[in-house]
Amino acid sequence: MFKMLVAFPGGKDKALTMSYDDGVDTDMRLIEWMEKVGAKCTFNLNSGLFAAETAVRAEDQVHFRLPKSRVATLYRHPLCEVATHGSIHPFYHKLPTSSILCDILDDRRALEELFGRIIRGHAYPYGAFNDTVIEALQQAGIVYARTTRAHRSFILPQDWLRWDPTCHHNNPQLPELTERFVTQKVGRDEDGWLFYLWGHTYEFRKDNNWNIMKTFLETVSQGKDIWFATNIEVYEYLTAWRSLVTSADGRILYNPTATDVWIKTCERSSKPTETIKIPAGEAVSLG
Numbered sequence: 412m413f414k415m416l417v418a419f420p421g422g423k424d425k426a427l428t429m430s431y432d433d434g435v436d437t438d439m440r441l442i443e444w445m446e447k448v449g450a451k452c453t454f455n456l457n458s459g460l461f462a463a464e465t466a467v468r469a470e471d472q473v474h475f476r477l478p479k480s481r482v483a484t485l486y487r488h489p490l491c492e493v494a495t496h497g498s499i500h501p502f503y504h505k506l507p508t509s510s511i512l513c514d515i516l517d518d519r520r521a522l523e524e525l526f527g528r529i530i531r532g533h534a535y536p537y538g539a540f541n542d543t544v545i546e547a548l549q550q551a552g553i554v555y556a557r558t559t560r561a562h563r564s565f566i567l568p569q570d571w572l573r574w575d576p577t578c579h580h581n582n583p584q585l586p587e588l589t590e591r592f593v594t595q596k597v598g599r600d601e602d603g604w605l606f607y608l609w610g611h612t613y614e615f616r617k618d619n620n621w622n623i624m625k626t627f628l629e630t631v632s633q634g635k636d637i638w639f640a641t642n643i644e645v646y647e648y649l650t651a652w653r654s655l656v657t658s659a660d661g662r663i664l665y666n667p668t669a670t671d672v673w674i675k676t677c678e679r680s681s682k683p684t685e686t687i688k689i690p691a692g693e694a695v696s697l698g
Protein backbone atom coordinates (compact mmCIF):
# COMPACT_ATOMS: atom_id res chain seq x y z
CA MET A 412 0.00 0.00 0.00
CA PHE A 413 1.31 3.43 -0.98
CA LYS A 414 2.04 5.62 2.03
CA MET A 415 2.61 9.35 2.20
CA LEU A 416 4.31 10.75 5.28
CA VAL A 417 5.29 14.22 6.44
CA ALA A 418 8.81 15.46 5.78
CA PHE A 419 9.72 19.03 6.71
CA PRO A 420 11.19 21.78 4.48
CA GLY A 421 14.32 20.63 2.67
CA GLY A 422 13.17 17.02 3.19
CA LYS A 423 14.18 17.15 6.87
CA ASP A 424 12.88 14.52 9.26
CA LYS A 425 12.61 16.63 12.42
CA ALA A 426 11.40 20.06 13.47
CA LEU A 427 11.87 22.11 16.61
CA THR A 428 9.67 24.95 17.76
CA MET A 429 9.57 26.88 21.03
CA SER A 430 7.08 29.18 22.75
CA TYR A 431 7.86 31.59 25.60
CA ASP A 432 5.30 33.80 27.33
CA ASP A 433 4.74 37.25 28.83
CA GLY A 434 7.37 39.43 27.09
CA VAL A 435 9.85 39.65 29.97
CA ASP A 436 13.40 41.06 30.09
CA THR A 437 14.97 37.58 30.38
CA ASP A 438 13.77 36.85 26.81
CA MET A 439 16.77 38.93 25.70
CA ARG A 440 19.21 36.26 26.86
CA LEU A 441 17.20 33.48 25.20
CA ILE A 442 17.26 35.36 21.87
CA GLU A 443 21.05 35.82 22.14
CA TRP A 444 21.42 32.08 22.67
CA MET A 445 19.00 31.25 19.83
CA GLU A 446 21.17 33.33 17.50
CA LYS A 447 24.15 31.08 18.18
CA VAL A 448 22.38 27.97 16.87
CA GLY A 449 19.66 29.43 14.64
CA ALA A 450 16.79 28.16 16.82
CA LYS A 451 13.46 29.96 16.48
CA CYS A 452 10.81 30.86 19.05
CA THR A 453 7.33 32.30 19.32
CA PHE A 454 6.95 34.98 21.99
CA ASN A 455 3.46 35.42 23.39
CA LEU A 456 2.92 39.01 24.46
CA ASN A 457 0.34 40.94 26.52
CA SER A 458 -0.01 44.28 24.73
CA GLY A 459 -1.96 45.88 27.61
CA LEU A 460 0.72 45.17 30.20
CA PHE A 461 3.92 46.66 28.80
CA ALA A 462 6.12 48.24 31.47
CA ALA A 463 6.40 52.01 31.75
CA GLU A 464 9.24 53.34 29.58
CA THR A 465 11.06 54.56 32.69
CA ALA A 466 10.53 51.36 34.74
CA VAL A 467 13.62 49.84 36.32
CA ARG A 468 13.74 46.29 37.61
CA ALA A 469 14.14 45.99 41.36
CA GLU A 470 17.03 43.73 42.32
CA ASP A 471 14.75 41.01 43.73
CA GLN A 472 12.14 41.26 40.93
CA VAL A 473 11.92 38.01 39.01
CA HIS A 474 9.18 38.79 36.46
CA PHE A 475 9.96 42.07 34.71
CA ARG A 476 7.98 43.01 31.60
CA LEU A 477 9.63 45.05 28.87
CA PRO A 478 8.44 48.53 27.85
CA LYS A 479 6.74 48.95 24.48
CA SER A 480 9.74 50.56 22.76
CA ARG A 481 12.00 47.63 23.75
CA VAL A 482 9.34 45.08 22.74
CA ALA A 483 9.11 46.69 19.31
CA THR A 484 12.84 46.31 18.65
CA LEU A 485 13.64 43.04 20.45
CA TYR A 486 11.03 40.76 18.85
CA ARG A 487 11.34 42.26 15.38
CA HIS A 488 13.91 39.59 14.75
CA PRO A 489 14.08 36.93 12.02
CA LEU A 490 14.19 34.13 14.61
CA CYS A 491 11.10 35.38 16.45
CA GLU A 492 7.36 35.24 15.93
CA VAL A 493 5.06 37.43 18.00
CA ALA A 494 1.75 35.94 19.11
CA THR A 495 -1.09 37.01 21.40
CA HIS A 496 -1.38 36.06 25.05
CA GLY A 497 -4.43 38.18 25.95
CA SER A 498 -4.00 41.94 26.17
CA ILE A 499 -4.23 41.86 29.97
CA HIS A 500 -3.41 38.16 30.60
CA PRO A 501 -7.02 37.32 31.53
CA PHE A 502 -8.64 34.07 32.63
CA TYR A 503 -10.60 33.75 29.37
CA HIS A 504 -12.75 30.85 30.54
CA LYS A 505 -14.25 33.10 33.24
CA LEU A 506 -15.27 35.86 30.82
CA PRO A 507 -18.39 36.29 28.66
CA THR A 508 -17.79 35.71 24.94
CA SER A 509 -18.03 39.43 24.13
CA SER A 510 -15.22 40.22 26.60
CA ILE A 511 -13.00 37.45 25.21
CA LEU A 512 -13.56 38.80 21.70
CA CYS A 513 -12.78 42.38 22.75
CA ASP A 514 -9.62 41.39 24.58
CA ILE A 515 -8.20 39.17 21.85
CA LEU A 516 -8.99 41.70 19.12
CA ASP A 517 -7.42 44.49 21.20
CA ASP A 518 -4.30 42.36 21.58
CA ARG A 519 -4.13 41.47 17.89
CA ARG A 520 -4.68 45.08 16.81
CA ALA A 521 -2.06 46.50 19.20
CA LEU A 522 0.59 43.92 18.29
CA GLU A 523 -0.12 44.15 14.56
CA GLU A 524 0.25 47.93 14.73
CA LEU A 525 3.51 47.64 16.66
CA PHE A 526 5.05 45.04 14.31
CA GLY A 527 3.34 45.76 11.00
CA ARG A 528 2.54 42.07 10.49
CA ILE A 529 -0.54 39.86 10.62
CA ILE A 530 -0.63 38.06 13.97
CA ARG A 531 -2.69 34.87 14.18
CA GLY A 532 -1.18 32.83 17.02
CA HIS A 533 -2.05 32.55 20.68
CA ALA A 534 -0.93 30.93 23.92
CA TYR A 535 -3.65 30.52 26.57
CA PRO A 536 -2.96 32.72 29.63
CA TYR A 537 -2.66 30.35 32.63
CA GLY A 538 -3.21 27.54 30.10
CA ALA A 539 -6.96 28.02 30.69
CA PHE A 540 -9.56 27.48 27.97
CA ASN A 541 -12.88 25.84 27.13
CA ASP A 542 -15.02 25.44 24.00
CA THR A 543 -16.43 28.98 24.28
CA VAL A 544 -12.92 30.45 24.44
CA ILE A 545 -11.88 28.45 21.38
CA GLU A 546 -14.90 29.61 19.39
CA ALA A 547 -14.22 33.25 20.29
CA LEU A 548 -10.56 32.96 19.29
CA GLN A 549 -11.55 31.45 15.94
CA GLN A 550 -13.99 34.27 15.31
CA ALA A 551 -11.20 36.74 16.12
CA GLY A 552 -8.93 35.23 13.45
CA ILE A 553 -6.66 33.15 15.68
CA VAL A 554 -5.57 29.98 13.87
CA TYR A 555 -3.58 28.17 16.54
CA ALA A 556 -3.40 28.28 20.34
CA ARG A 557 -0.93 26.56 22.65
CA THR A 558 -2.00 24.79 25.81
CA THR A 559 0.20 23.86 28.77
CA ARG A 560 -0.52 20.09 28.60
CA ALA A 561 2.65 18.10 27.95
CA HIS A 562 2.34 15.04 25.72
CA ARG A 563 6.06 14.22 26.08
CA SER A 564 6.31 12.99 22.49
CA PHE A 565 7.05 14.24 18.97
CA ILE A 566 3.59 13.89 17.42
CA LEU A 567 2.27 16.45 14.96
CA PRO A 568 -0.64 18.67 16.05
CA GLN A 569 -4.09 17.79 14.71
CA ASP A 570 -6.25 20.27 16.60
CA TRP A 571 -4.55 23.65 16.15
CA LEU A 572 -6.61 25.42 18.81
CA ARG A 573 -5.65 22.77 21.35
CA TRP A 574 -1.98 22.56 20.39
CA ASP A 575 -0.30 20.62 23.18
CA PRO A 576 3.49 21.03 23.53
CA THR A 577 6.03 18.25 24.04
CA CYS A 578 6.86 19.64 27.50
CA HIS A 579 7.77 22.61 29.67
CA HIS A 580 11.51 23.19 30.16
CA ASN A 581 11.23 22.14 33.83
CA ASN A 582 9.82 18.74 32.92
CA PRO A 583 12.13 16.10 34.47
CA GLN A 584 11.92 14.11 31.23
CA LEU A 585 13.40 16.94 29.12
CA PRO A 586 17.00 15.60 28.98
CA GLU A 587 15.82 12.13 27.98
CA LEU A 588 13.38 13.49 25.37
CA THR A 589 16.02 15.80 23.90
CA GLU A 590 18.55 13.00 23.65
CA ARG A 591 16.03 10.71 21.95
CA PHE A 592 14.91 13.46 19.56
CA VAL A 593 18.45 14.22 18.46
CA THR A 594 20.00 10.77 18.31
CA GLN A 595 17.20 8.42 17.19
CA LYS A 596 16.11 8.03 13.60
CA VAL A 597 12.52 8.65 12.60
CA GLY A 598 10.95 5.30 11.69
CA ARG A 599 10.22 4.56 8.03
CA ASP A 600 6.48 4.38 8.78
CA GLU A 601 6.38 7.57 10.82
CA ASP A 602 5.64 11.20 10.02
CA GLY A 603 8.47 13.62 10.80
CA TRP A 604 8.96 14.44 14.47
CA LEU A 605 8.12 17.78 16.07
CA PHE A 606 9.68 18.82 19.38
CA TYR A 607 7.74 21.65 21.02
CA LEU A 608 9.28 23.28 24.11
CA TRP A 609 7.57 26.01 26.14
CA GLY A 610 8.00 28.08 29.29
CA HIS A 611 8.69 31.56 30.63
CA THR A 612 12.27 32.82 30.63
CA TYR A 613 11.77 34.55 34.03
CA GLU A 614 11.58 31.04 35.47
CA PHE A 615 15.27 30.55 34.60
CA ARG A 616 16.02 33.55 36.82
CA LYS A 617 13.62 32.39 39.55
CA ASP A 618 14.88 28.79 39.57
CA ASN A 619 18.48 29.72 38.76
CA ASN A 620 18.55 27.06 36.03
CA TRP A 621 19.54 28.75 32.77
CA ASN A 622 21.75 25.70 32.28
CA ILE A 623 18.63 23.74 31.22
CA MET A 624 18.18 25.98 28.16
CA LYS A 625 21.90 26.10 27.46
CA THR A 626 22.14 22.30 27.41
CA PHE A 627 18.94 21.99 25.38
CA LEU A 628 20.15 24.37 22.66
CA GLU A 629 23.62 22.81 22.56
CA THR A 630 22.12 19.34 22.18
CA VAL A 631 19.67 20.25 19.41
CA SER A 632 22.39 22.17 17.56
CA GLN A 633 24.28 18.89 17.24
CA GLY A 634 21.30 17.21 15.59
CA LYS A 635 21.26 16.83 11.84
CA ASP A 636 18.13 17.13 9.82
CA ILE A 637 16.29 19.51 12.21
CA TRP A 638 14.16 22.32 10.83
CA PHE A 639 14.03 25.26 13.28
CA ALA A 640 10.67 27.00 13.01
CA THR A 641 8.36 29.39 14.81
CA ASN A 642 4.86 28.16 15.71
CA ILE A 643 3.22 29.92 12.74
CA GLU A 644 5.80 28.46 10.35
CA VAL A 645 4.91 24.96 11.60
CA TYR A 646 1.21 25.80 11.23
CA GLU A 647 1.63 27.17 7.71
CA TYR A 648 3.82 24.32 6.54
CA LEU A 649 1.60 21.52 7.86
CA THR A 650 -1.54 23.27 6.63
CA ALA A 651 -0.03 23.41 3.14
CA TRP A 652 1.10 19.77 3.44
CA ARG A 653 -2.40 18.67 4.41
CA SER A 654 -3.82 20.53 1.41
CA LEU A 655 -2.04 18.24 -1.07
CA VAL A 656 -4.38 16.74 -3.63
CA THR A 657 -3.76 13.21 -4.89
CA SER A 658 -5.00 11.09 -7.76
CA ALA A 659 -7.03 7.97 -6.89
CA ASP A 660 -3.93 5.76 -6.99
CA GLY A 661 -1.91 8.34 -5.06
CA ARG A 662 0.69 8.63 -7.83
CA ILE A 663 -0.04 12.16 -8.93
CA LEU A 664 0.38 14.79 -6.27
CA TYR A 665 -0.77 18.37 -6.73
CA ASN A 666 0.23 21.16 -4.39
CA PRO A 667 -2.39 23.93 -4.75
CA THR A 668 -0.70 26.15 -2.12
CA ALA A 669 2.01 28.83 -2.27
CA THR A 670 4.36 26.75 -0.07
CA ASP A 671 6.77 24.04 -1.27
CA VAL A 672 6.16 20.79 0.62
CA TRP A 673 8.12 17.55 1.01
CA ILE A 674 6.69 14.07 1.38
CA LYS A 675 8.24 10.79 2.37
CA THR A 676 6.87 7.85 0.46
CA CYS A 677 7.09 4.25 1.41
CA GLU A 678 5.62 1.88 -1.16
CA ARG A 679 6.66 -1.55 0.06
CA SER A 680 8.51 -2.54 3.20
CA SER A 681 11.29 -3.97 1.05
CA LYS A 682 11.93 -0.66 -0.69
CA PRO A 683 13.77 2.32 0.81
CA THR A 684 11.71 5.41 1.55
CA GLU A 685 12.03 8.31 -0.84
CA THR A 686 11.70 12.01 -0.03
CA ILE A 687 10.09 14.10 -2.73
CA LYS A 688 9.54 17.82 -3.09
CA ILE A 689 6.19 19.00 -4.43
CA PRO A 690 6.79 22.62 -5.44
CA ALA A 691 4.14 25.27 -4.76
CA GLY A 692 1.44 25.26 -7.43
CA GLU A 693 2.84 22.19 -9.22
CA ALA A 694 1.85 18.57 -9.81
CA VAL A 695 4.38 15.75 -9.55
CA SER A 696 3.93 12.22 -10.93
CA LEU A 697 5.63 9.45 -9.03
CA GLY A 698 7.39 6.80 -11.08
Ligand SMILES: [Zn+2]
Pocket residue numbers: 432433496500536537
Ligand atom coordinates in the same frame (compact mmCIF):
# COMPACT_ATOMS: atom_id res chain seq x y z
ZN1 LIG B 1 1.48 34.15 30.75
